[in-house]
Amino acid sequence: MPELPEVEVTRLSFAHHISGARILAVRLGKPLRWPLGEDPSILEGLRVIAVRRRGKYLLLDVSDGWLLLIHLGMSGRLVFAVDVPPPGPHDHFDLVTTLGTLRLHDPRRFGAAVLARGEESTMGVKLLGRLGMEPLGEGFGANDFQTALKRRHSPIKQVLLAGDVVVGVGNIYASEALFRAGIRPTTRASRISPARAERLRLSIREVLARAVASGGSTLRDFSSADGAAGHFQREAMVYGRTGEPCRHCGTPVRMLRQGQRSTFYCAVCQT
Template sequence: MPELPEVETTKNGIAPHILNKTISAIEIRQPQLRWPIPAEVSEKLPHQIVRSVTRRGKYIGVHTDAGTLIIHLGMSGRLYFVAPNIPPLFHDHVDIHFGADEPILRYTDPRRFGAMMWQEGEWTGHPLLNHLGPEPLTDAFNVEYLHSKAKGRKQAIKQFIMDSKIVVGVGNIYANEALFMAGIRPTRAAGNISKARLAAFVEAIKEVLEAAIAQGGTTLKDFIGGDGKPGYFKQELKVYGRADQPCRVCDSVLIEIRQGQRSTVYCAKCQK
């Protein structure tokens, strides 16, 4: 599943090509994604000017005067540009047109776990977004905030930090990496971690996300950015996907366990 850096990369990839352009038409070939695409998308989006493109958590907002098209890439969704004469393939479900001679912004999604929704007014008021915690790369996500949320919590720190009500966008890959960088064992109860160690964790989360965004996201089997280029962060991963390999710091064999149906890889020597 694309995580925050991949979504940010996609947003950054498509924005320069659609900002201040008029949407001439939207072609929906398959309306049944994770949820049915609402009728307002095809009724209200055409003839609107794209005023801005933003991200909240793993959601991309394409903002117009009429409202916001909210896009979630799901497990395997992808946005990319094609020339007007390129016919759609089987999994190409939605085309956003910007004129006869302009490239088409095409949405493809083999598993159809993604979504396209519509919101008038403030887009963060949509039910999919109104419960989300702070963005991890903002000042609102700091040690004081995280310490207050973790106090008394018995939940494992990895599952705790992946809760979008606590903070958005820290998915499985980056939770693994940040915990390793901060020297925190993923199974440790969130409420049993000192404030000083949580401060290191906050900084590690910011560092690993910023590094991934700078390198264009993490290349996994499904992700390609909005500019058509894959991410290159995978080569930098220290623990995720490296079970039974030597730790890059101490050479101990990395351990893999399952937490909440997700793979967790850690070093028993470096992470306490």
């Protein structure tokens, strides 16, 4: 479900509500992708200081130097409310605080909640250490992007998804950014010219920023922590539009498989 825009929209929807809250309890459901890593009772009495994002991870800074990393995986969703119903079969993590409860609901359980001793801890480095540039930040520069692409011989779509060059671009926005840049998803990254790489860099920024502004994409069930659905899917140029006319040239949109994932593109507009 969640790529960078959905994670960022989720963050914005509850960060200011939970900041300053004192943690009362942690409730755990079924195991997620990784174990919490620490005894949850150590959080009791501590405060949530801030909520940041790195790639598709949410980072909750907790007093006493603790860091709570939350990943939504494919089907995860956060809810923050003063009162939440009793946990259902897919509610696997509750952070109960004086200001409300933050709940991770995740049917497929590819998501995770991990407690670490800061970003430089073993677990922090393991999960965050290989992440690429933040596409909406200052550090996502033309030179660095081009240099990184030169070293990669895989198709550009898969390089974008890998997340070690640039983070946050998932299956929807990879197809969308490549369409806007006019680049075939199968093009080897190393063979993209500097001019086209720059166009791609700007397309990535624009697509992600616009998606955040639209509240993300709600394909089946995404909603932010206050329950709001996104509507960027209405602006999708190619994703999920197999056989439908390209919004630029009218040619039917094509779908192909790359590394077990669907890719959508226009064979006329993307070369």
